[in-house]
Amino acid sequence: MIEFFKLKKDIPFMRYGRVTTTISLLTFVIAVWALAAKGLNFGVDFTGGTVLEISYPQAAPIDQIRHALERSGLTEVTVQNFGSSRDVLIRLPLKSGMTGAQISEQIITTLRVDHANIALQRVDFIGPQVGKELYESGALALLVVCAGIMGYLAIRFQWKFALAAIIANLHDVIIILGCFAIFQWEFSLTVLAGILAILGYSVNESVVVFDRIRENLRKMRNRPIPEIIDNAITTTMSRTVITHAMTQTMVLSMLLFGGEALHYFAVALTIGILFGIYSSVLVASPIVLWLGVSREDFIKPTKQEADATV
Amino acid sequence: MNRFPLWKNMLVGLILLIGLTYTLPNFFGEAPAVQVAPNRSSEKPTPALMQRVEATLQAANITHKGITLDAHGVRVRLANTDEQIRTKDVLQQAMGPTYTVALNLISASPSFLTSIGALPMYLGLDLRGGVHFLLQVDMPGALAKAAERTSGDLRSLLREKKVRYSAIARESETVRLRFSSAETRNEARSLIESQYPDLQLDDSNDGADQILTARLKEVARRKVGEDALQQNLTTLRNRVNELGVAEPVIQQQGADRIVVQLPGVQDTAKAKEILGRTASLEIRMVDDERMDDPAALAAAASGQVPFGDEVYPERNGRPVLVKKEVVLTGEYITNAQPGFDQNNRSAVHITLDSRGARIFKNVTRENVGKRMAILLIEKGRTEVVTAPVIQEEIGGGRVQITGMDSAEESRDVSLLLRSGALAAPMEIIEERTVGPSMGAENIEKGFHSNIWGFVAVVFFMVVYYRIFGLFSSLSLAANGLFLIAILSMLQATLTLPGMAAIALTLGMAIDANVLINERIREELRNGNTPQASITAGYDRAFGTILDSNITTFIAGIALFWLGSGPVRGFAVVLCLGILTSIFSAVTVSRALVNFTYGRQARLGKLAI
Numbered sequence: 001m002i003e004f005f006k007l008k009k010d011i012p013f014m015r016y017g018r019v020t021t022t023i024s025l026l027t028f029v030i031a032v033w034a035l036a037a038k039g040l041n042f043g044v045d046f047t048g049g050t051v052l053e054i055s056y057p058q059a060a061p062i063d064q065i066r067h068a069l070e071r072s073g074l075t076e077v078t079v080q081n082f083g084s085s086r087d088v089l090i091r092l093p094l095k096s097g098m099t100g101a102q103i104s105e106q107i108i109t110t111l112r113v114d115h116a117n118i119a120l121q122r123v124d125f126i127g128p129q130v131g132k133e134l135y136e137s138g139a140l141a142l143l144v145v146c147a148g149i150m151g152y153l154a155i156r157f158q159w160k161f162a163l164a165a166i167i168a169n170l171h172d173v174i175i176i177l178g179c180f181a182i183f184q185w186e187f188s189l190t191v192l193a194g195i196l197a198i199l200g201y202s203v204n205e206s207v208v209v210f211d212r213i214r215e216n217l218r219k220m221r222n223r224p225i226p227e228i229i230d231n232a233i234t235t236t237m238s239r240t241v242i243t244h245a246m247t248q249t250m251v252l253s254m255l256l257f258g259g260e261a262l263h264y265f266a267v268a269l270t271i272g273i274l275f276g277i278y279s280s281v282l283v284a285s286p287i288v289l290w291l292g293v294s295r296e297d298f299i300k301p302t303k304q305e306a307d308a309t310v
Numbered sequence: 311m312n313r314f315p316l317w318k319n320m321l322v323g324l325i326l327l328i329g330l331t332y333t334l335p336n337f338f339g340e341a342p343a344v345q346v347a348p349n350r351s352s353e354k355p356t357p358a359l360m361q362r363v364e365a366t367l368q369a370a371n372i373t374h375k376g377i378t379l380d381a382h383g384v385r386v387r388l389a390n391t392d393e394q395i396r397t398k399d400v401l402q403q404a405m406g407p408t409y410t411v412a413l414n415l416i417s418a419s420p421s422f423l424t425s426i427g428a429l430p431m432y433l434g435l436d437l438r439g440g441v442h443f444l445l446q447v448d449m450p451g452a453l454a455k456a457a458e459r460t461s462g463d464l465r466s467l468l469r470e471k472k473v474r475y476s477a478i479a480r481e482s483e484t485v486r487l488r489f490s491s492a493e494t495r496n497e498a499r500s501l502i503e504s505q506y507p508d509l510q511l512d513d514s515n516d517g518a519d520q521i522l523t524a525r526l527k528e529v530a531r532r533k534v535g536e537d538a539l540q541q542n543l544t545t546l547r548n549r550v551n552e553l554g555v556a557e558p559v560i561q562q563q564g565a566d567r568i569v570v571q572l573p574g575v576q577d578t579a580k581a582k583e584i585l586g587r588t589a590s591l592e593i594r595m596v597d598d599e600r601m602d603d604p605a606a607l608a609a610a611a612s613g614q615v616p617f618g619d620e621v622y623p624e625r626n627g628r629p630v631l632v633k634k635e636v637v638l639t640g641e642y643i644t645n646a647q648p649g650f651d652q653n654n655r656s657a658v659h660i661t662l663d664s665r666g667a668r669i670f671k672n673v674t675r676e677n678v679g680k681r682m683a684i685l686l687i688e689k690g691r692t693e694v695v696t697a698p699v700i701q702e703e704i705g706g707g708r709v710q711i712t713g714m715d716s717a718e719e720s721r722d723v724s725l726l727l728r729s730g731a732l733a734a735p736m737e738i739i740e741e742r743t744v745g746p747s748m749g750a751e752n753i754e755k756g757f758h759s760n761i762w763g764f765v766a767v768v769f770f771m772v773v774y775y776r777i778f779g780l781f782s783s784l785s786l787a788a789n790g791l792f793l794i795a796i797l798s799m800l801q802a803t804l805t806l807p808g809m810a811a812i813a814l815t816l817g818m819a820i821d822a823n824v825l826i827n828e829r830i831r832e833e834l835r836n837g838n839t840p841q842a843s844i845t846a847g848y849d850r851a852f853g854t855i856l857d858s859n860i861t862t863f864i865a866g867i868a869l870f871w872l873g874s875g876p877v878r879g880f881a882v883v884l885c886l887g888i889l890t891s892i893f894s895a896v897t898v899s900r901a902l903v904n905f906t907y908g909r910q911a912r913l914g915k916l917a918i
Contacts, residue, residue, distance in 0.1 A: 002773070002774050003831075053748070104741070104743070105579055105582065108579070119745055119747065120743070120745055121744070121745045121747070121748040122742075122743060122744050122745065122748055123741060123742065123743035124741070124742050124743075125738070125740065125741035125742075126739075126740055127444075127446070127737075127738070127739030127740055129446070129739060130444065130739050130740045134874070137872040137873070137874075138872070140872055141868045141869060141871075141872040141873065144868040144871070144872065145864060145865045145868045145869075148864035148865075148867075148868060149861050149864055149865075152860060152861060152864060153861075156857060189873075189876070189877050190807050190810075190876065190877065190880070192877075193807060193869055193873065193877045193880045193881070194810075196865045196868065196869055197811075197814060197862065197865055197866070197869070197880075197884060199865055200861045200862035200863070200864060200865030200866070201818055201861075201862050201865075203858075203861040203862075204818075204821065204857075204858030204859070204861060204862065205858075207854070207857045207858045207861060208825070208854055208857075208858055211853065211854045211857065235832065236828075238828055239824050239825055239828040242774070242824050242828075243820065243821040243824045243825075245770070246767050246770065246771075246817055246820045246821070246824065247814070247817035247818055247820075247821070248817075249763055249766045249767050249770070249817065250759075250760075250763035250764075250766075250767065250813045250814060250816055250817030251763075251813075251814070251817065252763070252766075253758075253759050253760070253762045253763030253766065253813065254759040254763065254810055254813055254814075256759075256762070257755055257758035257759045257762060258755050258756070258758075258759045258810065259751070259752070259755040261436075261752065261755070261806055262755070262756075262759065262806065262807075262810050265807070265810060266810075269814070
């Protein structure tokens with residue numbers, strides 16, 4: 001039998017509480033600073049504007065494209081390679097009085113003058129009001145997910161756990177956002193979907209540990225709370241690492257084979273998974289401890305739970 | 311104790327079989343086909359249509375691989391794309407303009423699968439290529455138009471009843487009537503109130519005149535908005551039918567938006583052009599008296615338009631003064647066909663409905679010898695197509711418009727008129743176009759992400775947990791099967807983010823098996839017997855599995871509720887994947903474990 005984690009003794013995680021909290025606070029502060037100072041590089045989904053993806057039969061002449069477009073009156077364009085040297089991504093901010101349909105046709109016609117056999121791969125045009133709505137509903141989705149998860153955990157466990165889990169996982173979200181801000185990666189709707197999915201997923205981690213804490217509170221009547229938490233984390237650690245490794249394997253496959261469209265989605269998931277392990281174990285549990293979890297919190301629920309699950 | 315009753319095993323087997331059946335159509339791919347459907351959405355495809363198509367094909371010596379009739383139309387399956395294009399041309403010629411003949415792809419799976427409703431997943435635009443538009447209907451524009459109609463109605467009402475007014479003018483959405491005395495105003499007020507209950511009337515005065523302001527009541531305003539949206543929807547449907555798209559989606563979204571999705575459209579420029587054309591037609595009278603006055607005309611050209619008139623250019627650039635009052639709009643047109651007049655010039659033949667015909671007859675009778683202007687309003691630009699002199703009273707609702715430059719133009723104009731006018735202007739506020747080759751590329755990328763990730767997970771699980779790892783992998787495969795089967799059954803739209811969600815749910819689903827396997831190991835370590843460990847492992851892990859999945863499920867629900875387009879596809883797959891993973895991780899893997907170990911009463915060791 002292969003076992004990565006043959007632990008005879010519980011690791012005293014709670015004793016490192018101060019260290020882990022310092023690390024968390026530090027990364028958190030850096031992430032918040034990056035968000036405040038640099039801001040997110042919002043994609044066309046949120047800002048509105050036009051994005052075109054065009055593929056050339058041979059290497060795309062970026063400068064020539066830029067000049068051709070500037071000559072036709074489109075001055076604020078950014079032209080860059082995308083994926084391969086033959087694919088070009090052209091971005092335009094919103095321009096009043098022109099619809100995306102007009103702009104994209106204009107660009108294609110301009111570029112066909114020089115190269116007749118280019119292929120239009122993708123056009124995204126988002127009007128100003130749509131961008132604003134997507135932004136608002138995205139923020140609302142984040143709130144709804146947080147409230148939903150907290151509500152569920154509060155019912156299933158207890159408010160202290162709910163609070164601890166949501167703090168730990170929002171900390172993940174802030175760190176993912178911070179990374180996107182630091183590296184100025186494009187923040188699109190798909191990335192947001194990935195973040196929300198990973199938020200739900202990371203909470204799993206806390207749930208598994210909390211489940212064990214609750215079970216231990218019942219079983220280990222004479223041990224102090226920190227030891228109970230240490231034991232819960234140690235016994236679930238093998239599962240935590242393997243599960244995350246498996247999910248990460250799938251995400252890695254997406255990162256390798258999914259192409260440009262899924263790239264930042266997979267990147268967001270990767271950061272989320274890595275910090276998810278850390279935060280749900282080493283952030284959520286100390287918070288539960290500090291919030292003063294006690295056996296009394298589960299005296300009544302214990303009985304009910306015993307009937308409900310076993 | 312680790313034995314499933316027979317019914318439970320059979321149930322698992324049955325569900326696996328159903329899953330396999332509904333997943334199968336996805337592997338057969340799609341065959342080229344041609345679809346024939348009536349142009350008008352009110353008309354349903356009939357068996358007679360099918361016979362006609364069949365006869366046409368026989369006459370043209372085309373061999374097909376099956377011909378079917380369904381709610382969308384008659385579909386002819388063909389051997390290859392060359393045959394497909396030839397068939398389309400032949401049918402288009404034979405069926406005429408009242409039918410849409412479109413290229414399509416239909417499932418190539420055997421007919422027994424199709425007959426039980428097992429169809430391949432419905433691919434989103436990012437996977438099959440196509441155009442997506444979100445159009446915003448300009449409601450203030452519709453209301454202004456309604457107010458313009460109201461001002462015309464009120465003018466003729468007051469004239470008819472001989473109530474003296476000094477002016478009637480429209481100001482954005484309201485109509486302002488001026489009277490010289492309060493008595494006439496009150497008279498007009500009671501008259502209008504009795505005839506137009508939809509109008510809200512307010513009195514005021516600006517010292518010189520007594521003013522009556524008319525505006526639509528809230529209920530009527532809403533009705534105008536709804537009607538405008540409905541008419542625009544119908545118009546778009548007709549236009550899309552003219553385009554020949556196989557499975558278009560044209561739907562209302564919210565109070566004032568319309569989604570148009572045209573899958574598989576290759577010529578996106580043409581689609582945009584036809585959809586983006588917000589053309590509407592108006593027939594108005596030319597202000598002949600002022601047109602004869604060169605001074606007035608010159609003043610109009612420099613921007614000083616006489617009161618009650620508007621100035622628009624004719625085809626040759628000459629300005630024409632037309633009255634503001636609209637005689638007829640495109641709404642009254644039932645048909646428009648290109649053709650030629652008696653002098654062999656390009657013309658458009660228009661047929662009006664009965665109401666339009668009556669109005670047209672009255673107007674032409676009263677205005678013999680005067681000029682009538684036909685205006686085409688496109689993207690906020692109004693042009694006088696032609697302004698002929700009315701020779702005689704025109705009855706019967708048949709109108710001929712000349713003044714086109716070419717046969718091509720008359721065809722374009724008739725297409726625009728036939729596909730109807732928009733009740734209110736629309737603007738494209740979102741567009742997402744995906745080229746066909748990119749769609750195929752995205753499918754491949756999504757597929758590879760899934761398959762290689764899956765292989766890696768299976769490899770690890772089997773190495774780490776041995777036999778139980780194999781069971782876990784098999785149940786993970788079953789999960790993938792169920793997920794694809796359900797997506798196929800529901801005909802849910804699969805997008806690239808949706809494919810990413812399949813990969814993600816597979817990656818997360820293995821969590822349940824890891825939890826179970828770790829629990830079993832732990833129980834074994836605590837000195838329990840193998841059989842007891844299996845039972846305890848599954849039972850105790852179940853609560854945790856449920857808890858941990860519910861939180862992700864909550865995230866999925868929120869995404870579905872608040873997301874749009876591809877994100878919604880992601881959410882659907884995420885939620886369905888969680889449901890299938892709970893079933894497969896707990897029940898399918900348990901069935902496998904029970905089947906292997908359940909019979910051995912003295913089980914010495916577990917390969918875990």
